[in-house]
Amino acid sequence: MKRSWLGLAVVMLSGFSLQAQALESQPVQRAPLTESIQLDGVIEAVRQATVSAQTSGQVRRIHFDVDDAVAPGQVIVELNDTEQRARLNQAEAGLREAEAGLNDARQNFSRVEGLVQRELAPRAQLDQARNQLNAAEARLSRAQAAVAEARQQLAYTRVIAPYGGIVTARHVEEGASVNPGQPLISGLSLEELRVVVALPQRYAASARQQREAQVMLMDGRVLETDGMTFYPYADPATHTFRVRMNLKNPEGDLFPGMLVKVSLPVAERSALWIPSAALVQRGELRAVYVLNAEGQPRLRQVRVGSRANGQIEVLSGLGEGELLVLNPAAALARLEAE
Missing domain, CATH: 2.40.420.20 (conserved putative lor/sdh protein from methanococcus maripaludis s2 fold)
Structure with missing residues (x-):
């Protein structure tokens, strides 16, 4: 009888323990x-440009092709410089002639000035010598400018990369003749990227106040943006505002033209x-x-x-x-x- 009461007590205590457990x-x-909207965005390069010829000549060598990496300051295209060197030689010869003429004009002015001071020559002769000196100085200035221009034209035969990046297009081939303004090579930098989205006009005011965004890649990664630029006008066809957001590319696996999702906060409740x-x-x-x-x-x-x-x-x-x-x-x- 005591064992029965003991068993019943154990059952009751265990049940009470379960009930009492909080x-x-x-x-x-x-x-x-924060309520957000998701928009389709496109990655683009901040630095992208087409390098054009700044002098005429025949393409002698193209050092890079599409998808090649280029360091800033590297020579990407060389033009035949025979004509430019000839012009530089001619300009330098003209400079030497102008320097000699100026030296003669200075000596003549000093000689005439001495004669006038001793009253051995009329003052009109001094005025004439001064005019000749001024003309010689002007010829020297023009000759120096011609040399500088010729040197610049010679330098233009070596086309330099303005910044580091990747070649995206070649517009000429070796042996082709080019003129100033003709496109040579296009490229872009992967170090500075940005995302561009079309923001519906009903969200424009709130998005300007929040000025925050998250970029979601197709693999699920989320990237923070740095700085936002709102275009001050709407597209007349779509009635959307263009918004740009700077994007960091630490992994180096983001490329212009990639599609991403952009989350923009537009309201709080x-x-x-x-x-x-x-x-x-x-x-x-x-x-x-x-x-x-x-x-x-x-x-x-x-x-x-x-x-x-x-x-x-x-x-x-x-x-x-x-x-x-x-x-x-x-x-x-x-x-x-x-």
């Missing part, structure tokens, strides 16, 4: 929710948030366990909305301040033990 819970609270782990999903059912006044868990169907950082927005079914059970499995075990 379920971990927390009050449902409101927190700010207050919302009820719960941890994602507290949500019970059974087919189409979305529910949570809530403690009633007696501290017992009860299943409550809810309607959910946005998800962010391990939290889920509750649109209906829960009220602020209600006690949410954080471990649905423990709540289910409690109900089964009742």
Whole structure:
């Protein structure tokens, strides 16, 4: 008889222990929710240009082809410089002649000036010598300018990369004759990229205030943007505003023309948030366990909305301040033990 009472006591105590064990819970609270829109964006290079010829000549050598990496300052195209060198030699000869003429004019001016001072020559002769000196100085200036221009034209026969990057197109071949302004090579830099999106006009004002964005790649990676530029006018055909965002490329695996998703915050509102782990999903059912006044868990169907950082927005079914059970499995075990 004593053993029966002892067994019954053990069963009652174990049941009481299970009931007395508190379920971990927390009050449902409101927190700010930032509403965002997702737009298709396209990556483009900040630095992209076509290098054109600045002097005429025949293409002697092209040092790089499409997809080749070019360092800043490297020679990318060489033109035949025979004509430019001949012009430089001619200009330098003219400079030497002008220097000699100026030296003669100075000596003549000094000689005439001495004669005038000793009253051995009329002052008109001094004026004439001064005019000759001024003319010689002008000829020297023109000769120096001609040499500088000839040297510049010679330098133009070696086309230099303005910045480091990748060659994207060749517009001429070796042996072709080119003229000033004719495209030679196109390229771009992968070090500085940006994303361009078309922002619907109804979001323009709020996006300007937020000035934040996230770029999502197709592989799921999320990249932060640095700086935003809003074009001050809408496209008359689409009524959208063009927005540019600077993008960092630390991995070097982003390329112009790639399609990305851009998330732009456009509004803020207050919302009820719960941890994602507290949500019970059974087919189409979305529910949570809530403690009633007696501290017992009860299943409550809810309607959910946005998800962010391990939290889920509750649109209906829960009220602020209600006690949410954080471990649905423990709540289910409690109900089964009742």
